[in-house]
Amino acid sequence: MARLSKISKRKRESTSSPRFSWSSPLYEHIPLPSTTSIRILELQPGEGTETIACRLFAVESARAPPYEAISYAWGRETDTRVINCENRKLRVTANLRDALWRIRDPVKVKLLWADAVCINQLDNEERGFQVRQMPSIYANAVRVLVWIDLPSSAFKDFDLLFDSDTTKYEDASEEGMSMGSASRILNEHVARLEVPGQTLENLDPDTRVVASALCQLFEAPWFKRLWVVQEIGMAKSVLALIGDISIDFVDLIRFILRLERRTVLMDELGLFIAGKANVYTTFPARSREMKGEVDDDYNFLEMLEVTRNKRASDPRDYVYALLGHPSASINGVSIVEPDYNKSATELCFEVTMKILEHSHNLRILSAVHHSEHSLDRGTSSWIPTWNRDVVVLSLGVYQDHYFDVEYDACTGMDAFWKLSEPDRSLEIHGFVFDVVEEHIETEELGDDGATVLREFDDLMSAMLHFKFLDGASPGERLAAVGQTITAGFRNQDPKAFQVEYVAFRHQLAQEALKYGRSISHELIPEGMDILYRTSGGRSIDDIYWAASRFCSGRKVFCTKQGMLGLGPAVLRQGDMCCVLFGAQVPFILRRIGEKWNLVGEAYVHGAMKGEAVVDWMIGEKCEKQTFRLI
Template identity: 30%
Template sequence: MAAISPEPPATSSEQTIQSRETPQPWSGPREGEGPLDPIYVFLMIAVPIIVGALFTYDHRNQGVRITFIILCGAMPAKDSTFPTQIERNMDSESFTYTSIPPGRNFRLLRILPGASDDALACEVFVSDLDNSTPYTALSYVWGNPDKVGNLELSGHACRITRSLSDGLRRLRKPDEAQVAWADAICINQNDDIEKGHQVDLMGDIYDNAHHVVVWLGPDPTTSASEAFRCLQTINYKLYTKTDKEYFYPDEKEMGTVYMKTEADPEPRAMSRPVGRRSVHRSVLGEKGTDCVGRLFDLSWFSRVWVLQEVGLAGSATAIWGDSSIEFGEIASFIWNVYYTEELRHALGDEITQKLSGAPLYSVWNVWSTYEKKESWIYRTPLLRSCAELIAGQCSIDFVLVLEASRYFNATNQLDHVYAFLGHPKARNPVTKAPWLQANYSLDVQEQHRLLAASLSQDSLNFLVQAHQTEESLRLESGYPSWVPMWNEKTENHADAFWEAWDASLRKEEGKTFKTYADGHRLRVSGLIIGEIDQFTRTMESSDFDVEKDFGGLLIDLCWDLAGRRPNPYSPKEVLAAFASTLSCHYKIRGNQPLDGRERVVEQLAGYCMHLNNGFYQAHLVPKHGDGFWNLNTVLEVGKSFTPSFKSHAVNRRFFNTTDGYWGMGPSAMQSGDICAVLLGADVPFVLRPKGDAGEYQVVGQCYMYNFMDGQAVMASRAGESGYDEREIILV
């Protein structure tokens, strides 16, 4: 969250924003005063330096946020506002926050009218959240704390970050006051109790806002107008299906094509055929790509608090410099980049990779999951379809929302969790109590443990976010393996999956399972379904580069391991089991169009036609009168295999168990680890026996064909041997 800093330095015990009457610039001794006392000069220079040094020590060792302003008083410059007598600083008035009354009350900011070059003046007042006057919420980044702006707050001079000052100026009008909310001013940042209470209300604060303005910052390179033009044009062309154009390729593009027949054996040049190509490159032009890249380089897109601030908005407008755009255009562009191969190619790898991180998780995991029907998401056709797709195929829970947390930055590491407490899924679906209350006195490890223990009351799906390395499993760090670190993204990070499966029948039967968190231990129940035997090397993102046939070479790697041990699959099931394991296939819910997503072997066939023809010829060519794959398989269906394979395989290994079952599991696995269905989790897990009998470390989630939709639970109920329910203690 952003911070407001006082103009004169305050003592560390004060929880006030100090200000004073506007003084005259210091310009040496006044007429008649005579020369300054040398002792006074010494004190005026030395004291601020000493105080600054002390506060710097406190900042580095105790975490106290002290701004650059404290250090600026060492030597008064020509335009310094330091008073000529030390006593005048002591007599200055100070702005002091009054306590917010209990209940759903919060502060608002009245921005007084003014011209663009007028001083910024505001008034702060307390309001009832449920009966407040309409207000605009400002979403912005803190910015460089060394760059400050002046603010007159309720008659007192204060200094705030330049980023906040610029954002408030964008909201100001010349002829009428504007009511706004900005966290740095409306929350007493020095009062952890108030801050925790107001953070709990922030979801409702943004939800109730009349409008949200996203202040992206200044535009020193004048890129905003061109970037916004590119986004709007590309979105429109994709939505109207006018993103392709016909053209006549020249000889350089396709060479000359010759044809000869038996009747006329002399080769003759054919007329040029008509081609069809994407218009994205022409839309981007010479400058567009760089301007779009600068847009998504802005720090706003990496700040964790923006997820809630925009996601809850009824309407949202982004402002960059002097240009503005409806925020739905930005989110639509992010979505289009993910799903449009030609657009990714036009933008290049650097921008595509940038958008596939934090921006994509913003759209998929957070903004599309608020289910606020009157929001900008549902007024944008593409994004409404996105939200409906996610709701139709995934069970939206708080774990899905938290998956985005580690892709963003936060000044306070606790905010990787607290920034999501305003989401409607941040509450127990039965008791409606919040999973966690904001409490800034906790350390990060304890916060994570408390949240994990709380989430276990509903499901164990949060375990998919516990990412381990071989080193972390060996170290006796005292950090439980079942507690995710929501503020960290490890080098071996693998995308979590759980939303579309039901390994323990938790969803189908609508039941909860008993768990018990005892300090660093979590007691659960589960079924052992296998023991890890052999596995491939860890598959990497670079394995899907063009020079490695976009992952085509991995097919042989995994197939070779799959054949090292007899498997339990029937001959007709083998290819389905193999293809499903590679892509972590799931059953399509409801009456979805038959677009090939449910035909996983056909997906693999289309993929291998292009990228591993040897495997295709050996295993996937239709035989025994089965006919041929249709043209749709060749051109379209196979495309859906690549993103699924890459998403689930990167930083994982293909493995087999001692019983011959196949799976896709964590990089940190080793022989002797077990695979288990934990009752209350929607996917299986790889666990490592540890210490006392019944104790296990969580190595990571896994996919195992024929165990993803409750088969092990049903086998246990049917009395099949080897599927006995047992207590499992996670440590």
């Protein structure tokens, strides 16, 4: 349950006199006595914008006094402020200084842990053994305090989100709203935004303020930071501090979960919040609080993939920041040890090999997402790089979590792989079943109704001019287009999807009238009205969600044999469509002499359930071969 409180507004300007000389020397960390020691920050009492005064002391982690750990976004490392640490100057980022202002008590000393000051960031060896301890540091804290700072312009809208006449709540007090009142306020705001198909145009002015506040909250730097996933996941208890508002973090998670599938509205707001809540609940402490409300069964590959769009200043932290997750251990041993003397390239190779060795499949290849630059730079094309910001929702990695579908392109055939040195090429088995003939770019769907309609219309009209499904009815061709741009996200028969998809097209057609547009006639085939009526018009959010997510960062293509597909943004005419033994989805490979580049995974309509394997087994079209990936 939430606990909402308001404290007096703090000014963000420094006006008080410093308690120490600004000519004091810089603070230097004293080396820790052992690899199991930690530093505790003792924050001295103070008010308002008085200069922060503190001291650091070392203690064995097993004997540490009760302390609270801070979870925050560092902010720009060049935007620093000076605090007083043992009468010496210690530079911290402005965001950490603001967090300490917010947390500081006017009369009591507070014991805290904050990574930027409690770890000597200039000592790689210390960083390594402190990172090993970070899961236990956050797990052993009495409470984790999440500092979510917002731009000053955002505070007004966000305060309005929670400002209510407390007298209408019978459990209100002089100190503010009770836990029950705060939860009711949250529920009231969410209910306004939960209407299926809701758009910005339909919102009343008060609800637009709510939407604006949500935009600014979920776009705060804290939600984009990678390390916070482990910090929240390991904590016993979490309190979010948002400006001058305090709220139980579990309620914030529920808030996000209820909104994340309202995709049309969220896209208009410029938000993609899917996965922003589930990722925290994959740790035991949070999953117990959210029992039955979330999907908490993530393996380490899935954790690497779902967090790759978060931010970390060091590329190696895209692995190290997740080592506290239960899936990061194999038979009780950490999948890797933090080592900041190791390169990011070497680390990605080590993690890939560990996952290959213990998974007995080729699922990790679905985590490869290339740019033109990364594919041509000469490094191994089959090794994922998790510090690359990608917009692609991986089919092979996410299928168990984001959509109800079971891909089985290889019909469960066992994986074979062999690593060859010194070029680190990977030999795998499979076969080519088709060749890319034509392709078209997909665009990220726009933020307003007119743009969305135009982009859907243009994309599907172009696809219908591909040479595919010769002799099929218009309805069957349309259903094939629909299933391709949604990557078959509903595990249902084509007739059922046809009903749902045509309903979606009719709803878009109705929306088009508002913008003076008409949907291409070929997209609404004659005789399909009865299908629309039987569907109940229920699917616009689900289909829009799938199409916008799966098309993002991909190209639609057609093969020589007339198959439709959704593939990597870097695919080219002449690339090969392949089934790889041990991979649940098809892959696009590119021949480089006698070797191959892994271009990326693909959805190929009519090849996702082993249809190509049947052709190979009866010897009609396909021939088994060994691919040497470089």
